[in-house]
Amino acid sequence: MTEYAWPDDPSPEQIRREWSATVSALPVGTRINGQVIVRRPFGVFIRIDDVPNAIGLADIGSMPPGASLPALGARVSGEVVWHTDHNCEVRIRLSEWFDHG
Template sequence: MTEDTWPSDPSPEKVRREWSATVSALPVGTRITGQVVGRRPFGVFIRIDGVPNAVGLADIGSMPPSARLPALGAQITGEVVWHTDHNHEVRMRLSEWIDHS
């Protein structure tokens, strides 16, 4: 998988269909763990452990200047900070970024 490759699972349809359950399972403030499955110039996408049809996004807007985007495949921890309804993303801030603040 290259940095620009998006995994085929979960499908956008699964993510959309399970959105209400995702929001219920991951309220703001929830600590999460997961794996980086995509990197883009604006942040990293995360497959969240225990919520297989959720897509997490840690964007560079919450990244301190001294921090770096985690590598593809990295295991991360973080906290849910928002739910983006229009594209069904769980916005998060990574623990390693909090430590750099």
């Protein structure tokens, strides 16, 4: 699997079906832990621990100058900063970025 390939699990249908439960389980301000499952030029997607059908996105728009995107497979932590309803993404600001900015 390359850093740009999307994993099979969870499927987009599972993510959409569980979106209400995801938002309830991960309100803004919630601290999360997870694993980077996809890297894209605009950010990283994170499989969030303990919420199996939730996908987090830490994008470069929230990355301070001098910070970098974590590697594919890296364990990360952060905070929920927003829910993007139209594509069922949990927006995350990574803890390592707090130290930069």
